[in-house]
Amino acid sequence: MRKIIIHTKSTEKTGLVLENQQICEYMVDRPGRELLSGSIFVGKVENIHRGMQAAFIDIGEEKNAFLKRDQIPWAKEKIEQTVQEGQTLLVQVIREAVGEKGAQVTTDLTLPGLYCIYQPLGRKISVSKKLGDDLSEFVKAELEAIVNGEEGGIVRTAAGNEKTEVVIEEFRLLRKLWREQMQPIRKKSPQPVWRDHIIPDQLIRKFPISSLTDIIVDEVEMGRYIKERYPSVANKISWVKEVESILPSGINELQEALIQPVVKLENGVELVIEPTEAMTVIDVNSHRFKGKSLSDSQAFEVNTQAAKAISKQIRLRNHSGIILVDFLNMKNPSLEKKLVDFMRKQTREDLTKSNVMGMTRLGLMELTRKRDALSSVQVLSKPCLPAFDSEAMVYRMERELLAYSSHPAEAILIAINPQLYEMKKRLLSSLISSKIPQELFVRQDADVSDYQIELEGSENMVLEAIHRRKAPVDNLF
Structure with missing residues (x-):
């Protein structure tokens, strides 16, 4: 059995799943870096690629989304006959952007619940094949009696463990949510219509409700939202002021391990x-x-x-x-x-x-x-850029200083990290300063990551700079 722990007091929202008192899943939601999957946008067709039979859609994100012809339910001809450049469409993200590729989208819109999925343009009611024939026909008939116009929906396998009236009520709730989200939309410019938040929505819907024993939140407002959005789990929700106190480890410690x-x-x-x-x-x-x-x-x-x-x-x-x-x-x-x-x-x-x-x-x-x-x-974490080790940096510094032999400058001032300075003494037996015509002045500075050529010019200019800084220098290097 599973427990869901939702930590939303901090700006970064965290969702954790516990099985046998061990953290088995971790989800995070940050402002500005929300997942797009499941979210619905007003999109504008930027261009059409006939060879790929796909369209690139501006949804207001950094990269244009990618719409395949087979993700347009009403498409009966080629994509260039189905949509036109400049046209606005309601699209839903089905795959996140990866690398240089934008998100993948569909025009087959869905609003998912725990037991059913509302399709504003679905046109029919479908039922999971895992439900028994009698139950399937009964639930399907009940939903078909209340859908209007182009509406449709899908009854999920989880509906088999719940009363039919609960499934019907959830369908009505999803329809109401859709109409509320559509009312404010007036502009035709690319913009989000509905966000399917990873926390708490996608996290809660990921698991069969029968497998969840507890949904623990640290804010009353979050508990209230879950009860309104998913009424059938209200009895599983509890509030704990400091949810980290019931975790095997703190969230920061978990992140360090991950x-x-x-x-x-x-x-x-x-x-x-x-x-x-x-x-x-x-x-x-x-x-x-x-x-x-x-x-x-x-x-x-x-x-x-x-x-x-x-x-x-x-x-x-x-x-x-x-x-x-x-x-x-x-x-x-x-x-x-x-x-x-x-x-x-x-x-x-x-x-x-x-x-x-x-x-x-x-x-x-x-x-x-x-x-x-x-x-x-x-x-x-941030991507790790390739970096030279200390030995490589010593030899790179030596080559760079030797290249100054052809420069007209009289003197050079270099700042070097103390650790690199000690590494240079171990690796190079002869003095670099004896190999170049310039007067070489070296100062140690722990704030320099490796080394830095600070100044080159006349000897008087370099000596004046040293005097102003009042920094001890070594000219035997």
């Missing part, structure tokens, strides 16, 4: 998780057996323990797309098959669709996971 590439397990195994633009690569290391030869049965035991942790980390960090795992090597093909089956069993606990493809010819396990949002690493 951006670390190395995850240490209790059995001496380490996971090294490296997300790239194309895929996520996970390496399994066992320091407990370092320098020893493992039997296939030992390697299988370590690999199954690692597989449990990997499935949890993928879910917690929300990694998606292609994922490659380098497990400990096993020579027995039957054990490799058992490991693949074991991983498939682990991923079934994740409601985000995953597919374990099997082992590649290089012995890597390949799996995919549906992309529904940015990973925790993408949200919480």
Whole structure:
């Protein structure tokens, strides 16, 4: 059974899912960086790509959205006969923007609830195939009796565990919400019509309501909103002033763990998780057996323990797309098959669709996971730019100073970080100052990240600058 914890006191809203008192999912919502998936926009057709049979739609975001012809329900001809440049359309985001690609959108609009989905332009009522025939026909008939004009809807599998009148009431609530959202829209310029917030809406709808025991909030206003939006979960909502007090760890501590590439397990195994633009690569290391030869049965035991942790980390960090795992090597093909089956069993606990493809010819396990949002690493950390180590910086500095041999300047003033200064003394036995014609003055400065050529010119000019700064300098470097 699951608990949902919603922390909204801070500007950054956080949603957490607990299973067996362990945090298994983490979601975050920040002003200015809201997820677009599910949100509806007034969009303007910027241009049409006939070859791709798609249109690029301005929705008021940084990048134009991408609308495929097959995402236009009424399209019976080619896209250039279906929409025109400059035309305004109501579109809904179905996939987030990734890299240089804009968001993908559809004109098949939906407002989702817990038991049904309202489609303002759906034109028919559909029912989940997992519901029994008798119930399906009854619920469908009840909804068909109240829809008007182009309205439609979908009855979800969860409706099978709820009274029909609750499902009907939710449909009416979603219709009312849609009409309220449409009333203020007067302009035809690109703008949002309705935001499907990740917290609390997408978070609550992600799980079967029957599997949720508690929805804990830290603000009364949030609890009130959830009760109004999802009346059937009102009895599960409770208010705790300091929700972090009931978590296994604080949110800041959780975030620190999520951006670390190395995850240490209790059995001496380490996971090294490296997300790239194309895929996520996970390496399994066992320091407990370092320098020893493992039997296939030992390697299988370590690999199954690692597989449990990997499935949890993928879910917690929300990694998606292609994922490659380098497990400990096993020579027995039957054990490799058992490991693949074991991983498939682990991923079934994740409601985000995953597919374990099997082992590649290089012995890597390949799996995919549906992309529904940015990973925790993408949200919480900044990209690491390549940086030179201290040794490389010493040699780069030496080359740059030697290049001054051809300069007309009489003197050079350089500022250097004390640690780099000590590294230079260890690496270079001869003085750089003896290799160049200029008088070289060096001052140590902890505020300089590595080194910086501050001034070059006449010797008097450089000496005057040194005197003004009252900084100790060394001219034997």
